[in-house]
Amino acid sequence: MKVSIVGVGQTKFGKRQDASSREIVFEAFQEAIDDARISSKEIDASIICSATHYEKQRSPAGVIAEYLGLNPQATFNLEAICASSSVGVRVAWSMIKSGLHNVVAVVGFQKMSELRSSEIQEVMGLSGDAMWESPFGTSMPAYYALYAKAYMERYGATEEHMAKVSVKNRHYGAKNPKAMFQKEITMQQVLDSKIVSNPLKILDCCANSDGASVLILTNEDRAKKMNDTPVWIEGLGLGSSSMSISGRQLPLTSFTCSVEASKQAYRMARLEPSDIDVVELHDSFSIAEIIGYEDLGLCQRGEGIKLIDENQTYVGGKFAANIDGGLISKGHPVAATGGSQLRTLVLQLRGESREAQVENAKFALSHNVGGIGMYGAVTILGV
Numbered sequence: 420m421k422v423s424i425v426g427v428g429q430t431k432f433g434k435r436q437d438a439s440s441r442e443i444v445f446e447a448f449q450e451a452i453d454d455a456r457i458s459s460k461e462i463d464a465s466i467i468c469s470a471t472h473y474e475k476q477r478s479p480a481g482v483i484a485e486y487l488g489l490n491p492q493a494t495f496n497l498e499a500i501c502a503s504s505s506v507g508v509r510v511a512w513s514m515i516k517s518g519l520h521n522v523v524a525v526v527g528f529q530k531m532s533e534l535r536s537s538e539i540q541e542v543m544g545l546s547g548d549a550m551w552e553s554p555f556g557t558s559m560p561a562y563y564a565l566y567a568k569a570y571m572e573r574y575g576a577t578e579e580h581m582a583k584v585s586v587k588n589r590h591y592g593a594k595n596p597k598a599m600f601q602k603e604i605t606m607q608q609v610l611d612s613k614i615v616s617n618p619l620k621i622l623d624c625c626a627n628s629d630g631a632s633v634l635i636l637t638n639e640d641r642a643k644k645m646n647d648t649p650v651w652i653e654g655l656g657l658g659s660s661s662m663s664i665s666g667r668q669l670p671l672t673s674f675t676c677s678v679e680a681s682k683q684a685y686r687m688a689r690l691e692p693s694d695i696d697v698v699e700l701h702d703s704f705s706i707a708e709i710i711g712y713e714d715l716g717l718c719q720r721g722e723g724i725k726l727i728d729e730n731q732t733y734v735g736g737k738f739a740a741n742i743d744g745g746l747i748s749k750g751h752p753v754a755a756t757g758g759s760q761l762r763t764l765v766l767q768l769r770g771e772s773r774e775a776q777v778e779n780a781k782f783a784l785s786h787n788v789g790g791i792g793m794y795g796a797v798t799i800l801g802v
Contacts, residue, residue, distance in 0.1 A: 426455025505757030592748020628750030632758030654688030676795030
């Protein structure tokens with residue numbers, strides 16, 4: 420029995436001071452059930468994904484499920500930092516595959532604007548080992564700057580290569596009405612922007628934001644009745660790495676969690692990297708997208724910068740990457756990101772993308788990383 424994503428929804432990402440967490444989730448939820456053409460009563464379980472240290476509510480699943488009218492059906496909270504909603508899809512797939520549930524909603528959300536920037540950076544720094552690493556003042560930009568420096572030294576990448584990633588993603592983000600930033604930029608603007616953690620500049624980085632995404636999953640029998648061209652979950656992979664950078668192998672030019680997750684997903688889907696038409700990569704920082712090409716086997720080690728130089732990751736190239744703008748353009752409301760990536764890919768495979776449609780796309784891959792590579796989730800979709 421196969422499992423399908425039959426409904427997708429997402430809010431616009433950005434600063435949403437006009438609404439509470441439960442209200443922004445409702446926006447995405449309504450869009451998803453309308454897309455699936457079902458009522459909330461047909462959903463028999465929900466997985467609420469949230470990095471809870473951003474929320475005042477101890478267990479947000481309870482209030483979210485209540486607000487969505489999903490009581491007394493099964494619900495629970497799931498957290499894997501930035502990869503939360505991708506892991507939620509994996510759990511939902513398992514619940515449906517086992518026959519325990521028939522229709523499951525995977526809800527990812529984050530409300531970050533209620534925290535000051537300094538508070539967010541403190542929280543993000545806790546993504547490392549809170550006993551042995553975070554007390555030394557680590558931050559997400561600093562962690563990824565270490566990877567950028569290592570990659571530059573080993574493979575000859577330049578700041579210009581990273582800037583080209585941001586230019587591409589802002590180009591596609593300008594076409595996406597759900598994106599936080601809808602304005603194209605130039606390479607020079609990236610290079611001239613303020614340094615956050617050398618060599619990463621502010622335009623190399625994604626932005627903290629508010630937002631929600633919702634996916635509705637169901638079994639094969641129901642999916643075929645609901646849609647003439649269902650989108651199937653073909654492969655799932657989930658890997659992990661040590662919490663602290665000091666526990667990882669040098670050089671810091673790869674995220675082993677992504678490598679492991681991609682191997683699992685390709686094996687399950689019985690596909691090769693060359694079969695993938697469109698990719699959503701976790702570009703929390705521009706260097707992460709380049710490393711992601713290589714970790715996913717989409718090119719050889721050290722050749723990610725060649726793909727960038729040759730514009731091979733634009734529509735019409737070897738494969739299209741982050742054609743909804745990626746995290747750099749959309750924003751990154753932590754636990755909503757994985758669901759947003761999959762929403763983009765579902766619309767692509769249906770031929771319904773409003774941003775930039777890849778013609779005749781058959782297989783799509785989402786790559787979602789939690790923190791600095793503690794969790795790596797890869798999902799392959801097909802039609």
